[in-house]
Amino acid sequence: MALCNICGMMYAEDDADDRKIHADEHKKLAKGVLPYKVREFIKAAGFAVAHNDGGLTRLQNSENREIGKLVVAFSWWNRALSQGIPTKEFDAYMKAHLQFADALVSRKGEAEARIAIKKWERYAG
Numbered sequence: 108m109a110l111c112n113i114c115g116m117m118y119a120e121d122d123a124d125d126r127k128i129h130a131d132e133h134k135k136l137a138k139g140v141l142p143y144k145v146r147e148f149i150k151a152a153g154f155a156v157a158h159n160d161g162g163l164t165r166l167q168n169s170e171n172r173e174i175g176k177l178v179v180a181f182s183w184w185n186r187a188l189s190q191g192i193p194t195k196e197f198d199a200y201m202k203a204h205l206q207f208a209d210a211l212v213s214r215k216g217e218a219e220a221r222i223a224i225k226k227w228e229r230y231a232g
């Protein structure tokens with residue numbers, strides 16, 4: 108079984124049905140649908156700020172640090188969608204941009220990650 112770090116789905120890479128279900132999920136995401144854990148994080152962050160009751164501090168844990176980078180990458184994808192990026196580029200774009208977000212956060216490999224996303228810079232308006 109493989110765990111996809113973009114959609115969060117567990118799937119068997121050697122199972123044709125699983126691969127199809129997974130590919131169909133990515134087609135939806137490529138059109139702008141957000142994965143469940145991204146939607147939940149956005150709501151939690153929004154309410155945490157709106158309530159101003161320490162919720163942001165409670166959100167700061169290691170699992171949410173990964174989701175945080177995913178939220179940033181989906182935000183970049185949404186901007187690229189609005190700039191007309193072809194949806195077939197979703198997987199490659201997300202992989203490269205997750206690595207870029209990782210590099211920014213870890214302060215390691217930023218120059219290489221920046222080169223990897225350069226081909227999409229026209230969609231970053």
Ligand SMILES: [Zn+2]
Pocket residue numbers: 111112113114115116129132133
């Ligand atoms: Zn996936």
